[in-house]
Amino acid sequence: MTPSIRIQEAPFDLAEETAALTAGREDVGGLASFVGLCRADDGLAALVLEHYPGMTERAIARIAAEACARWPLTGCTVIHRIGRLPPGAPIVLVLTASSHRAAALESCAFLIDWLKTRAPFWKREEFADGRERWVEAKESDDAAAARWDAA
Template identity: 85%
Template sequence: MTGAVPATPRVRVQEAPFDLAAESTALTAGRENVGGVASFVGLCRADDGLAALALEHYPGMTERAIAGIAAEACSRWPLSGCTVIHRVGRLRPGEPIVLVLTASAHRGAALESCAFLIDWLKTGAPFWKREEFADGRERWVEAKADDDRAAARWARATGEAPAA
């Protein structure tokens, strides 16, 4: 991206649910140059009898890491706005976990940057996830090779990984 000042991303880590419509409206308010908004909402799903997913984080470190990668997205694509909200705490199947919104004059930038952000969040955001099952079992969620491969496609041509 050349000539334009990158957007300043909005990043929040919170226990409370988020409102997709309100966040989308806030992202585009007063920005007449927005031609498209891409969104991703990740939900807790009920795999193998999952009763809840407990997400933990280290306050401050997590927000800084997400803000860093959101700033990277804003410098790679001509974004008018960017919002990343990630929930923590105990979430039940069907509840929203994460929201990524990107706005740009053109759909390609909005869609690609949104995919970049969610791929990175799956692999590089410092969250610890514990699954709680209906039968009382618990286990920590480990990294998945598929998620690592998805994030690797965004490495810069120099071979470096996205900055966190």
């Protein structure tokens, strides 16, 4: 099974991606999904996501390969958007499928935790009052990802 990994500006459709991942698969017993959305904190007007083409896809492919090695997945999709995203816009989609729910749920949580800390994206917040700031790494995200290092 080869994970599907895409970096794109365009929105994604959860129903379409789910259908594509499970089409013709009678061995899927559990499908887990995570959709990350841009939230409007402190007057945020937009979140701008940048990446280094090629490097980002390779990093995400390594993370997805790690998930496939740890859990018996029958399918895996990771879509991450780039560009200027307003509050409410979907940013990231992680779908994992397996014969059993535990593998689907655990691998989905693993993927989003590691994507948050190990995928090379740069995020800049733009505010309604004209301010801008780069988003710094959070200790809470590092702690969430670290739990998988011990596993």
